[in-house]
Amino acid sequence: MTTRRPNRFYIAAGMAALLAVFVLLPAARAAGKINWKAIGDASLKITGRKPPKVWNVYQDAKKKQRVLVQMDSRYLILDAKTKEVFEITAAQFQMHGKTYQSPIPGGNEYAVPSTDWDIRDIGPAERIQVRLTNENLFLDVELPHPLDLRTVG
Numbered sequence: 001m002t003t004r005r006p007n008r009f010y011i012a013a014g015m016a017a018l019l020a021v022f023v024l025l026p027a028a029r030a031a032g033k034i035n036w037k038a039i040g041d042a043s044l045k046i047t048g049r050k051p052p053k054v055w056n057v058y059q060d061a062k063k064k065q066r067v068l069v070q071m072d073s074r075y076l077i078l079d080a081k082t083k084e085v086f087e088i089t090a091a092q093f094q095m096h097g098k099t100y101q102s103p104i105p106g107g108n109e110y111a112v113p114s115t116d117w118d119i120r121d122i123g124p125a126e127r128i129q130v131r132l133t134n135e136n137l138f139l140d141v142e143l144p145h146p147l148d149l150r151t152v153g
Contacts, residue, residue, distance in 0.1 A: 035061040036068050036100040039143055044069060047138040057141060058100060067128060067141055068102070076112065077105055078141065080119045080128055085112040
């Protein structure tokens, strides 16, 4: 009776597949998420309602054209590239380590009608202006450019 030894190639391939599952699984879970970092020096102006008591501005850590604006308990994602506004709930915006996370908005279920988009560089900052048409609310967000330490002498 002969005993068959497993081929080393198949053992190595199995180990590689297991390793790939453990390495890629967390990345696959985070693929549908946006990581947000707070922009401390940002400016927010709102026309059409009284100013919020609590407000913050966050920027997508990867795609800089996405900005999340918190106005009291309301969270709006401004996508300057596609010129769309999405609303997410406070439960979807969560602390994750040192950053915040939210799902990538998709479909029309979160879309907020908007017009009058204006995105421009105004020197020390990037300005995003948009009107929320159903509420007749005008948002003006200014994101300061990072300081270039190479030019400071």
